[in-house]
Amino acid sequence: MSEQAAPSRGPVDIRLAVCAEMVFLDLPIEERVRRIADAGFDVELWDTRKHDVEQLVATGAKFSSMTGYSAGSVIDPDTAPDVLRTAAELIPTALELGVSRMVVHPAELINGQAARPAFRATGQMWLTGLRTLEKLGELGAEHGVTFALENLNTIIDHPGIPLARAKDTLALVEAIKHPNVKMMLDIYHAQIGEGNLIDLLGRALPHIGEIQVADVPGRCEPGTGEIHFPAIARALDEIGYKGTVGMEAWAESDSELALARFREAFTLRRSVPFGAGISTG
Template sequence: MSPPPPSADGMRLAVCAEMVFLDLPMEERVRRIANAGFDVELWDSRRHDVARLAATGAVFSSMTGYSTGSLIDPETAPDVLRTAAELIPSALELGVSRMVIHPAELIDGKAAKPGYRATGLMWLTGVRTLAKLGDLGAEHGVVFALENLNTIVDHPGIPLARAKDTLAMVEAAAHPNVKMMLDLYHAQIGEGNLIDLLGRALPHVGEIQVADVPGRCEPGTGEINYPNIAQALTAAGYRGTVGMEAWAASGSELALDRFREAFTVRRTVSGAAAASSTVQ
């Protein structure tokens, strides 16, 4: 049994096993992450021996929840639903809580069918497909989490990918088994104003993912003030999962340490309170 994950006032911390300890087999990566006290995120479970990963005893927080099709394309949205159903058994075997979906089909991170203009039909298709995914999730006790993406650096050609669009689709679907996977790395590149975004999105968030900008490496390597983000989440009463979906800039062990440090919230005593405490 792995130790409980480090927390910032109740937040669980997870690490994406696809992006750290890259010289090790996946099973050993999962063990390393779990032994360090973190939950584990996965991408495509079809690449791995699910039974062996489950046998590690790690807690798996999320995995990719479909394998083909586009949420917003009327022609291929049924493929999203079909492949999501096919992946449910793996999610249940791993004990995954959240199955991640995207606004479009991705092949090696790129849009399978690039598009640069959102339409009303795309919007309606996305909302309707999300609602159907929610019904599937309710049947099996999992949540489908729609992830926002950036279209500037990593994922060009994906309409309705920004955080404001994915949040609006999740709100419109209005299903308890449909949430948002709020990726702050992508949001910083595409929109910024992260703490305000958190305030608007948290009621609909299933999980938060983090990496720094530029470079998509661990917190502390770029421009995002993640300790301030952690403070804002604590102040808002967030008790969910924060997952590091980031490459390790300075070695995987150090990356995990930096992530833990960024989300360890330390309470400070105000000057007035501190002064009064010294009076005997």
Template sequence: MTELQLAACSEMVFTDLPILDRVKRIDELGFAVEIWSWHDKDLQALARTGATFSSMTGYLHGDLVDRDGAEEVVRTAELSIKAAETLGVPRLNLHTAELVDGQAARPRYRTTGDMWLTAGRALERIGDLGAAANVTFCVENLNTIVDHPGVPLARAKDTLALVEAVAHPNVKMMLDLYHAQIGEGNLVELVRRCGDAIGEIQVADVPGRCEPGTGEIHYPAIARALREIGFSGTVGLEAWASGDSTVALERFRQAFS
């Protein structure tokens, strides 16, 4: 049976603890650790925890879909690579638009051909940066219905189209199944369709964005689909704990074991 590496987002569990203690607790429970922003954290202190870090945000500012914004994404992606080296992070997460408190910094509700071309060209450059540093940049799909209105090229079918068009080994999808369920559904077939384009999987249940078993998604079926396509990478719990964080992580483990 194909083994999956399981990770947990330190921004969303054990939230009563300081970030360093969250990381230590996640590591003690046998999970890799995801973080979001890196610029506001003591990276050296995080490294000293000895935890395995699976992913973090790979840019600071900018939008992939316009030329000036794309330049800023590329510039801050270089900075993120340097930060990733401190923690040994193999995957850096990108969004098609900059998020401020979860909302699009510059909302766009119509997509143009120029946006597609601009994003694709920027991702080619970012992929080359990743190849030189031996890291993979992953473009995350988002939902625009509940959490992230105004983000262009946000759906999984859009991020997949971008990744396949760029066709760079260091540009993959951060396939977020919570967002995909809200925006698109048909998750098992989506996993099969994305296949080799997947860099990492992120999960939470719907509604509520809590751990598997609290909503409508049958995650054991997702686990089977991932194994059927030969996926042996990381599945990250990017979810709030519905109650006790340790119990939430155990439910996550059970869903993917």
């Protein structure tokens, strides 16, 4: 019997968020946040020190994540204390915004690039990363937030960052086994660095705090590149992911269109037998 498409529905228990730093770039940040929230999405932020937090709160938006440190490297013994210090300094902002996930990276970034490039991981880096993440977990537990370690690609966007690949960030989070330390699984970075995305989602599921998406190449919204996001959405539904998927992507042309494409990519469809529900009597 032939089949026809059933009505669409969103992925079960998945919230969609949009990074306000990458869309509606001609507008002030507060207006970007309003546009995103009015469209029905949660909001992701980067460095909140650049913004008027009271005005952001006044928008009434729900904030999903923000950058959780402003200096130092999780894996560098000389600067790891700076990660912990600045993370603690940002906790009040996270609580004011209602943010539950504070994002950290495997190394210090300046304008997106490694502050001190290194091209080989050492045992000391692994140990320092574990100890730093353990302390972040303790800090998070104290204040009711989760620190999410984001994977990065070292081929195009972030060369010189050891332990940045998804398999490495996952290994660190797995080793910690702390409920307030999770993985920010970035699909864009993982596709460039490793691929095999659906298998990665299954392996990382117990440790994912949030998922971020953008298409490859270009880092624009889903549907503009090579990643088949409807398959990603189905995989998330099948493995029972119940968290947030955030679009951390530039708008290829129009920001409203980018949000619509993002929503469409993560809208599931069910096939039903042709004629189902049609009375023949």
